[in-house]
Structures are given as C-alpha cells and as structure tokens.
Amino acid sequence: MRNICVILCLGILLGTLSCEKFLEEKSDKSLVTPSSIEDLQALLDDAVTMNTSTPGFMESMADDIFLTPSTLASIASGYSLIYSYNPEYYSYGNDWSKSYQVVYNANLCLERLEDIGRSMVNKSSWDNVRGTALFFRSYYYLLLAWQHAKVYDESTAGHDLGVVLRTGSDFNVKSVRSSVRETYEQIIGDLKDASLCLPDHPQHVMRPSKAAVYGLLARTYLSMSIPDSALKYVDRALAIKNKLMDYNVDSDINGSIGNTVPFKKFNKEIVFYTEMFAGFGLHRPARAKIDTLLYASYDDNDLRKAGFFRANSGYHQFKGSYAADANIFFSGIAVDELYLIRAECNARLGNVERAMSDLNSLLKSRWNNKVNYVHLQVTTAQVALELILRERRKELLMRGLRWIDIKRLNKEGAGISPTRIVDGKIFQLEPNDKFYALPLPDDIIRITGIEQN
C-alpha cells in the first residue's frame, strides 16, 4: 500500500518536473514577443500603423479648402465649431493616438536593439532597424510639432510648448511636454543619426532611406526658417532621387491625367510614402471644396488643373493624391516637394538663377506639351520667392504642408488669415492667434495633466 503511494507521488512529481518543457511550446504560431531583428524590422514594416495615419487635423484647418453650408449641416455640430477655429472637446481616435502608436513601435525597437547588440554579422540589418525607428519617430514628432506647437522662433523656442517626447516603451512613464527647442533638437539629432544608418534607396518607399532622411531634414529646417541648412540637405536628397513625372505622358499615370485617379501609387516621384489620417473628416475630398481663388490660379494649360481637380456641386474637389485613391491624401515626401524646397532656399539665399531653374523644371513637367512652355524669368530674389511660394501652394496642396507654411510665412509678415463662413458669420484666424497651435485631445489633458495649448 505504502509503496504504491510513494511510487504514485514520485510519478506525479516527475511528471510535474518534465512539464516545464511541455509548456514551452508556443501557443499561437503567428504570434511572437518581438525579440529578433527580423521581428523589429517587421514591426516597422507594418505600413498600416506606420505609414497611413499622419496628422490630418491641420489640413482640415488650412485655407486650401472650405465647406459649403449644406455640407456643414450634414456634419456633427462639434466639427463645425472646430471648422470655425473654436476649440471643441475631442478625445481618443485622433492624430495623437495614431502618431504615438508609431512612436511606441520605434521606441520598442530602439530598446530591443540595445538588448540584441550590434555585431559584425547583424550590423546592416541592425543599422537599418535603428535608422528606420529614428526616422519614423522624428517624422511624426515633426508633424505633431507643426500641428500642436507654435512655429519655431529662436527667441521663444526655449519656453514655447513642444510635443511629448517619449523615449521608451514603458507606459508607466509619465508624459510631459518638451519645449519647441527640445522637440526640434531631438528631431534633428535623431535624423542626423539615422542618415548614417540607412541605405540611399529603400527596398520599398514605405521604408525610409537616406534620401528620405535628407528630405525630412530639409523639411524640418525650412519650417524652422533656416534656409541654408535646408538647402544643404535637400541637395543631398535630390542627388539621390530627382526624377519628375511628365504629366503629359508617363508610365506612372493611369491613362490620361483627367482620370478620376490619375496617378499610380508608389510612382517615381515618391521618396517616402505616407497617407494622411482622416481625423475629423472635414478635409475628406467629397466634403472639402477647393478654395475658388486657388483653383482659378491654375492656367488652363497647366495639367495640374485637370489632374488635381474635378467638379462637384458647382465647386471643385481634389483628386490629385499620389495615394491612388480618391478618398486618401498622400502626405509623404516626393521629389516635387524637394524641388520646391531647393528653389525656395536658393531664392531666400539670393541664388535667383538656381531657384528659377528648379521651378521651371518642375513646371515644365506639369505643362501641356501641345502648348509651348515659356520659361519663367525673374530678376529679383523677392519676386522669385513670391513665385515659388505660389507654385509651392499649387503643387503641394492637400499634403499636410499648408498649415506650417501659413505659420512660418506669417512669422515673416505674410499676413495670411484663413477665413471661414458658418451660418453667414465670418470667422477669421489672425496671424498671431494662439489657435495656430491646435488643441491637444481633451482626454489626454485630463489623464496626464499636461498643459493644453
């Protein structure tokens, strides 16, 4: 009797000891706890998370679009408040959550990379993950800063409120707002670091590359009104990638430029591909009508007029997105933007000829080739700059760039005041309005106690 009990107990004990092995089997083969470099690269290749939700609030607020009274009547009243530049309660499911998801992925990868360590064997993939993570984090920090912080001003940047800079994946770490200076310093530092890690050309334009890093650095410096640095990096970016589409005929154009969806996705101009989040939905193409003066400023022989717009209820809606979908805006970095950055920097630095050469190359590729393109010629840098800024707006509309352009141009006294009309009442956003730093989500303010704009 007793012997049997002992044997049984021993058997059970032995069974228990060997179970640890039995329990080590993975429960779901499609799941991982990210640990290898391949896992980390895969996290950064999650294009839906990483590339398809750049901040869109600021595009809703910019002056390229307006809403008709009947459209306004059909949307929720809170959104029409926002439309007329009034702060309105908004919470989860927004640019903030979308952007910080990217930041989390980037931070998780950077943390795990430290655990893995760089070796002779893994260095190229290790570098690529590191560069990619740094790039993505900077990309979203910059857009959030454009949207939620005041424009960079050397004199006040030290105490103007920037974005929350998170540097780890632990959700128990409290969020605090950095200053604008800290935000831009972090971005620039990370990008310079990333430029050493990434290849010239990416495997796919949804992954960053050296060209993308230089392009983003140029974007950053331009938005900080530092043209010489911007010029330095845009030159490097264009040295890697500089092909423009010919809107007359191009393998990346679907049939003809007048088609509903004229451009192919991932076309040759794209340096780095992202799409804009619909957010409040105010800038959705079917709702948002293009500013009539802006539309009128296109020459009939400018193919962008037929390529970018189509008629809707007596006005025009935008259809020229490089995202190849009538409802999705492309917000990435493309060669045309790089041309315009270089032209603007050159104009600002007094290199009129170089500036005009870039502008003409761009415009010629947009011009109906059945009609002779007359090269634009100007003599002063100021006129060149005005011309370039006008074409910048016309070329890069609905890419999430207009809001920061208004902010930085107003800083130099451009006096742009976006205007809204709701129920016959006019709402105008004066150049110094604090609303240019758009409000943060209210639930974030409530939970974290960080300061609202």
Added chain:
Amino acid sequence: MRLNTIMAVVLCLITVASLAQDKINRFRGRVSIKDGGLERVEFTVRALVSKNVTVTKNGLFDILIPRLPDTLIVTNVGFERLVFPVDQIDGLLELEMIPLANLIEEVNVVNTGYQTLKPNEINGSTVSLNQKDLSQQAGVNILQRLDGVTSGLAFTKGRQNGNPQNETNISIRGLSTINGPLDPLIILDDFIYEGDVNNINPNDVENVSVLKDASAASIWGARAGNGVIVITTKRGRLNQPMRFGFNSNMIVSAKPDLYYYPTMSSKDYIDVERMLFDRGYFDSRINGTPYSALTPAVEVFLQRRMGEISAADSAQRINKFINTDIRDEYDKYFYGTGVTQQHNLSVAGGGYKHSYNVSAGYDNSKDVSYSKNAKVNLKANHMFRPVESVTVSTGLYYTNSTSESGRLAYNNTQVSGRWPSYLSFADEYGNSLAVSPNYRGVYTDTVAGGKLLDWKYYPLEDFKHNRTHNRQNELFGNVGLTYKIVPGVNFSLKYQYQRQSSESNTIADEESFYARNLVNSYSQLNPSTGLVINVVPRGGVRNSALGSRESHTVRAQADFDRTWKQHRVSFIVGTEAREAKNHSMASVYYGYYDDPLTYTNVDFVNSYPNLITGNMSSLPSGGVLSNINNRFISGYSNALYIYDKKYLLSASARADGSNIFGANTNDKWKPLWSVGMGWNVSDEKFYIFNSLLPFLKLTATYGHSGNVDLSRSALPVASYATYAATRLRFARISTLNNPELRWEQSAQLNLKVEFASIDKRISGTVEYYRKKGTDLYGTTPYDYTAWGRSSEIIKNIAAMEGNGVDVVLNSRNLSKGVQWNTSVLFNYNMSKTTDYFSSGAKIASTSTGNSINPVIGQPLYAIAAYKWGGLDEAGNPQGYLNGELSTDYTEISKEAYSEGRSENVVYKGTAVPEYFGSLINTFVWDRLSLAVNIGYKFKYYLFKSAISYSSLVDRGVGHADYAKRWRQAGDEFLTDVSSFDFSSVSGRDAFYATSDVNVVRGDHVRLNYINISYDVLIKKNTKSLPFERLQLYAIASNLGILWRANNANVDPDYPSTYPQSRTIALGVRSSF
C-alpha cells in the same frame, strides 16, 4: 426480440449445518439479487480476518472460517459491497446484493468528471439532472434543456450581448469576473469539451451535473470560475439484460412573427425621404457620386424633378411604394414553418464480465428561414473486466453534421447604406424585382456600353446562387484502464482523443450578385477601343475554409476509499496533461464552376481601378493560415472524511500550468483550493424534530477558483501578416506589455440547508452564497501617448462582490389517484462592482446594460439613464445641467461623464434579473402525465428601442415612434417622443435614447413549456407484447409571456427583434 428474461430465483435448499469439526466452522449461504437477476452472476465471498475466499455457484457458497467472530464481505463490481459480521453458525445465511445500476437509478449521482459521488458525500453545491429532467424539453442542443429546470443557472436569451467570451449565453450564479471569460466550463465524459455543443445528441446523455460553488468546481481549476457543466453519456452496466431504446420526434416551429414590433409606416418613411429630397439632402450624392444608388422613392422624385416623368406617373409610383411593407415580402418569400426530426436507437446491456452501449441518432431539420441541417451520431461504449481487479473501458463517439444556408434573413436589404421599408421583391405576376444596393440602375445599365454583366441584385433569386455549406466531423475516442490494487485502492489511466474537422464552402455562382458585382467592379474599360478586360474572370467565387481541432488528454489518478469503524476516508489524487490544437486555413477561387470543376488564377498582387469609382485596390485573396496549440498540465486532489456518517469534511486542491503566450513561468502555475464541511443534524441523538423533518443536513464550503483569459499577456505580443502593397512581412503589437498582469481570483462561500419531511412530502435545499472576485481584469483609460492602439488597457484593477440565494422546494401534493408534484426554483443574485481603480469608475455615465459597466457600488450590468426633463415647447428632449432643465446635450454628457456628478444620471437598477426561477407542476394520472413549467424573472430593467433621427436621416432607418413624435406646441403634454430634428444636433438622439423615459421594467412571467406524455404500453400490463414501454409525448415550448410589468409591449428577452417562434414537438419513446 424479447431477451428480457428476468428470473426471480427462489431456491430453497436445505442445508444441514455441519458440526462435525470443532475448530473449523463451515458457513453456507445463499446470495440473491435484489429485485431478481441473473443467477449465473458470481460473487466473491471473503472472510476478512481469516482471509479465506470463495466464489458463489448458482448463488450458493460454502466457506470455512477457522476462528470466530469474523466478517464476510461479498463483492461484485456491479453491486454494492456487502459486509456481514458472523459470530456463530446460524443455519443458512441469506444475503441480498443490491445492483449498482439500481442505486444509480434511485438517486441522482453527481459526476464531477473525476469521480462519481452520491449526494450525501458532497458538501459542495451541485445540481444533477437525469434523463427524465432532460427529456422535459425537446431540441437538438443539450444545454438548452437545462433552461428552467436548473437552479441557479440563467440563460441570456435573444439579447445580442456581443461578448465572444459568452457563447453559451449561460451564467451560473451570476458573475465572478468583469472582463474575463464568462462561459462555464463544459465537460463531456470526464474531459474538457471545446467542440460544438450541438454535436452532442441529447438522446445519448445520461446525466448532466452542474457544479456551482467553489468546492464543487475547484477540482477543475483555473477555468472553473464560472461554474462547470458535466455531461455524461449513457453506459451499459454489468449484469443488465440487453435492452433496446428508441426515441423519435418531430418539432415544428411556427413562422416567426415579423410584425411583433410595429415599424414606421411606408407612408411616413417616404414622407421623410421626400422632405430630405426637397431640402437638397441627396444633391451632393446625386451630383458628387452620380453612380451611387438611390432608394426607389428618391429615384422617382429625381426623375420627376428632371421632368422625365409626369406628376401623375410619379404619384402613382409613390402610391405603390406606400402600400408596400417589406415585412410582407420577407414573410411571404423568406420565412416558413420549421421542421426538425430526431431519431435515435440504442442498445445496451451487460454480462458478468462486460457491458456495452451502442446507439445511432439521426437529426434532420429545416429552420424557419429554410436553412437545412442534418446530423448523424454514432456511439459505442464498451467495458470489459477480464479479471476482477482490472477494468478496461473504451468509447467512441462520432458526429457528422452538414448544414446549408437558407434564404435572406429579415432586415438585410440596403440601398447605398439606407434601409427602405417599402421594397418589393416581386411584381404582381411574381417576377423577381431588382434592388440596387450600390449603384444606380440607370448608371450600371449604360456604363461600358452594355459590355458588362447584369449589375442588379435580385433578392428572390440571389440566395439560390449564393450558398454556404458546412460540414463537420467529430470523433472522440477514449480508453480507460482501472486496476484495483487492493480493495478500496484503485489506480486508473485514461486517455482521450478528440478531433473535430470542419469545412465551410461559400459558393457564389456566376449568377450571384456577389460574383457579378466583383467581375464588373474590376472590369477594365479601354475608352478608345471600347474593349473590356476582366481582372476577375467571369464565373463564380468560391470561398473555402477548413478547420480542425484536435486534443489529447492523458490522466493518471489514484482513488482511495477505506472505512474503519465509524471513519471513512476517501480521496483521489491525479495528474492530467492536455494539448489542444487548432488549425485553420482558408482560400478563395475565382472563375469557379461546379461542373466541370474549374477555376482561374488571378492577380492578387497588383491594384486595379474600380470601374466606377476609380479607386485602386487589389483582389481579396481570402487566404488564411493559423495554428494554435494550447497546452495544460494539472495536478489535483480531492479528499473526503466522514465520521459516523454524520460529519463530513472535504478539501480539494489543484494547480494548473499552461503555455499561455507571454506568461512568465511563475504565472503559469496557479494553485486553487477549497474546503467544506457537512453535518447531518438529523442523525444526532439530540435531534428532536424527527417527526417534522426526519432529514436535515447543514453544509458550508469555501474555496478559490480562477479565471484565465487566454488572450492576456505580460509581454508585448505581436502577430505576423503580410502587407499586400509592399509584399513585406509585418508584425503588429496586439497586446501591450504589462508585466504586472496576474490571473483573476474568485472566492466563493456557500451555506446550504437540506431537508425533507416524512415521506419526502416536502423536501428541498436552501443555499446562500457570497462570491468575491479580486484581481479582476479591468479596462482602464490610460495615457495613450504611451501606445495609441487603444484608449484603454487591461489591468488587474477591479473587484466585485456577489451574493445570492438558490432555493429548490419539492412537494408531493397528491400521491393517490392523481399524483401532483410541485417544484419551485427560486434564485436571487446580485453582483456589484466594489473596486475599480480608474477614474472612469467614479463616473456616473449612462449604460445600456448590454455590457458590463463597472461603477463602484453599482450592479455589474447596470441600467443608468439621463434624468428625463420632458419635452420642451419645441419638442426637444430635456435633461438636467447644474440641476436646471437643459437641452445642451454635449454639456449634459460632459457633466455626467467628466465631472463625476450624478445629479443628471439616474441608476435604475440591474439589467439582469435579480430574482428568477420557475414553477414546475407535474401531474401523473395512471399512464398520463403532464408537466407545466412557468418561468419568471423579476426586478430588472432594460432600454426599449428609441427613435434616432440621425439614423433616420443618414441611414434611412425608420422607427415606429415616428408617428408618435412631437409635432406642434402642446404635444409635449401628450407625447414623450422628441420632434423631428433634421440637423442632427450633436448628442440629441443619444441623450433621448439613453434617458430614463425609455427605461422599462423587464419583470415578466413566461410559460416555458408544457409536456404531456402517455404510456401506451407498460410491460407489466401486456406481457405478450415485445415492448417494455411505449410512450407518446408532446411538448409545446416558447409559449409566450403570461404577464409583464412594462406596458410598452416589450418582450424583455427579445427587446429589439421578433421573439423566438413557438414550437411543438411530437414524439414516441420506447424500450424493449
């Protein structure tokens, strides 16, 4: 056929006691079987002290015992052990053995899955249902038959609670978790069952035991927090004559009543569309996306505006719409009477060394929407006892079921996201009419110059061309070996293999709308040549999914059972390992033809523009591969000590380990335990109420069980997939890392009183329990700057407390002539949140009661509503803001939500009944018996559906209350339905829908079922016939509500859709 040859053996043998020797005493005796039996049964007769052993022959034995006194022990596996002390020779000993089979039939044993216990050996709270209880209701699902006859068990009916963790809709004694799994654990023949419950044929079930408290359930460990339902199928028994059983029935379900709830009249509906049209609401759709489908009435208004039709023509067409009710169409074309047939044949028996049970069942049904199901069950159990100490049992259970989809279910016809109530599916000659769900007919008819396939949807035809076939095969096999080491000590090994494979094929043939729409949408039109290239080949689309579920379970267990004088000790200790694998794969075939069987390869990679919208997309590839492998190891023990048959002490312990993903090794093991004690008060000498209550027992138990959610993890878990556009593999974090995550704890205290009066005229149990859940998973808002994928994360932050009462009272009102028995089931349960460490939990926000809304001090499923301030003079619903009447809905909701003020929110009570149960009256008169089951649910609330003008405007969803709306000043005194609001004022509809004017009481009494049976033949009366028993029965179910507290005519079990159809089952049951 008649093999039942029970012989009452009366053997009168005269034995002369031998007194020849002085030292050796020779005992002779005769062993008979209670109620007769097979004479060839051999019994072992053993003398306890002298250890002499003999075996009976023809019931007689002869044994030598050297010294007296001694004790004779007579045994046979199929019989209760007999202990007979002998101290002197006293002629022929007459011993009677009681077959175990009889014991089982007399009392409801409780099977815990690890051991079978008699009610007097249990301290825990259990309910045991035998075949008779289970045959009170008809139907193909065994769990449904527990409804209304099981104390403490509640069904959530008709309500879509949307919780994937509660597939059974069953809750046992309320809840023990807030965000964890809610389903009870289901055990089939001693092993965890994770297959489709519908595969278990109710005719094959012998017993269902429901383990309710921690003491009973904790033997099942970490997944038993919600209670355990143990299903045991029929077995043959040793020494039982061969017996056939036959059961056949037909269940007829009435056509569902689509008219149960009123809907918006077609006239009102079209008036709204006309008003929207006149206000230009549809203009942006007509101009912006001219291809978008318009509802038929809007199409007519548009044609009239364009001057394409005359005013008279337009009026005539609109008139026709006004006189059409889409429910008539559904009722006429898509619903019918449902018929289910169930047949079952079984044979069982057993001899001295083996027993068997073999059965076959066939079910066939056509439901009210013409979907078809067929199922075959085959079952074979065998038990073999080669020598007395070894038992080998085997079992096989095979199920094959097939199903085919039926016709269109109600409320499934939309036109560009609107739901018109006046569509007709056929013209007056019965010809099928088209509906345009996505694109306007005038547009699709002309696009691409007629080179496309017909682009319309024909509801009357389409279901014939788009069908889903499911096929399921399930096989269980088990082998068990029990070795009796010495009497009272057994060692057993059990192994079970289960495999369920399922196949689902949805074939949309070339005439189906799905296939035609896909072919057309992906057609590439060359504008210069006019040629159309098909990216999706013409033909059908076949979506196939294969799934398999496979599990292995091995169990080793030792049982010990010994009695010394007044002490009885019984315990089991065992270990179990289990592996459950799920595989699934899916694929899609385009250009599919059944005959000859072909398909065409397509391009899944590149994107193509949609012919109409121009949006680029690639073809849906439908490919899925998944492989899940869960492993568990457990050790368990259960011990019982009984002293003097009066005092019972019990204890159980179990530890579970699993390979849950991301769990730290330490978290993989979780110990759980319980203790209990029982006291048979009526056996005490000082007990003086013998005349009143000859049986009285008190028990108390306490224990911990757990709740494991297999989807929670402490490490960041990512899932892999491939992104079509880049063709790169990507990973996405689906669960945020939370290293502090622990498993949930659930403690339960149970106090029970059992009693019976003389002759069991009145008997019953009264139980009180308290449940306490700690470390419960709770979602809590967090700073999503940290992650962003969700606004809330799961932490162990909650606690809940529940208490309740389960009462069962049985009374035998009449026992002569007409027998009349009454059973009353009464249950009370209330569960409240006691802790929820989040800012959200202090908030008084409205809650609909459809999901758990944790607010400290409030019931888990609480109904909270905005305080109603009536309609104002413009028909706007009013609430309270800072204590004043207000129509600022945004501010009202902010006040309720963000400031934690509760003045404008009213807590009405719970959304699950606090009191529920049933009253069962059974009458037996000669061969006729009648059972009537009336169920009741009291003290709970629900929201009735309310009109939403934004749904009406934006999605064309009508509501009957439209006719009762506020129309002019003064109406606010007559109606509570708010005025039409075209501009969709933010929050107005939501405020109205969740204000307390729309809360109604759910209390109601329902006639669950009536069961009538008549024994046509009983063996005793007709010896010449082969039947032992032949019974006819009829069961009527879902008979409707007898009383309800709300006067809004809401059926609280089905508040938003038509109630379940009434059914009548007719059947015959016999054994021979």
